[in-house]
Amino acid sequence: MRLSTKGRYAVTAMLDLALNGKNGPVTLAEISENQGISLSYLEQLFAALRNKELVRGVRGPGGGYYLGKSADEISIANIICAVDEWVEFTRCGGRQNCSGGARCLTHTLWDDLSSEIFNFLANISLGDLVRRNLNKKEDEESSLSVVADADSQAA
Amino acid sequence: MRLSTKGRYAVTAMLDLALNGKNGPVTLAEISENQGISLSYLEQLFAALRNKELVRGVRGPGGGYYLGKSADEISIANIICAVDEWVEFTRCGGRQNCSGGARCLTHTLWDDLSSEIFNFLANISLGDLVRRNLNKKEDEESSLSVVADADSQAA
């Protein structure tokens, strides 16, 4: 299980693409400018995203990137897995010698948690994120209680 | 937002402590043995956990570590924050010059997602994890469908 800043860059870039790619492709130069990410680093991230067919590149003037499928079909887990090589840890059914000991139980607990986190992220799509934010702007228009709660707990 | 293998080590160690610390303190040597983590690395992790009062050390022979509070009062987010320095990213209300542009919207979306992930992890306690697993063993005793699903999606 891995969720680094690299994943954040990828999600951020994909969000930018989902937001600005409604009519015509978006160039990496634009995303680089918008999000403050170096062009060449974006190229590396997009190479990984392209391998997983989450984006589609078009070369030449007027070219750029499209989403590889609809924003609703791309989950946050998909994006993070593409660039961050999600490692599902030590289901130690064989490899390790932890036959029923405390080690194996702990590993099982961790694996369950890891799966839960994955499923959580797999159930949020790019489209969800965009829509949720627009709805929130309409509905609330004032407070940001969720974020405030998280901050206070984190501190 | 950060969720590295270091956090995994910390959660694993805390799980071990929750499982084995029912009667008397648990030594880092035991956890090191159980979980296959180097003793000195554990010491560093537990220094961070101690700072956040998630564990309590007792020196001398027969000593070891206790949980700093009950397993139900310790969330996974607490543990990860302790060792991984959870960085809440770029709520760019001031620092950056993204006045209403695509950058700021994307950052807002990311911040919302980040908060959601945090809240998700904040709502799972060590106690939950242990109980959930014990219940599952009683209830199902056969299939591990959740984990299987996650694996197939990850691949």
Added chain:
DNA sequence: CCATTCCCTAGTAAATCACTTGGTAATTAG
């Protein structure tokens, strides 16, 4: 006293991060 345990500092090889440099390949506008 002395063994045990926590506690602390420093250093390190390997990996990862975010980036730079310097290209090549395809496509379009003129």
Added chain:
DNA sequence: CTAATTACCAAGTGATTTACTAGGGAATGG
């Protein structure tokens, strides 16, 4: 056709992080 534009590709780099080793204390129990 040419030149500009864009995606694509590879190699390398300083900074940071990871997981660990080494080498010590400081407190406590027998």
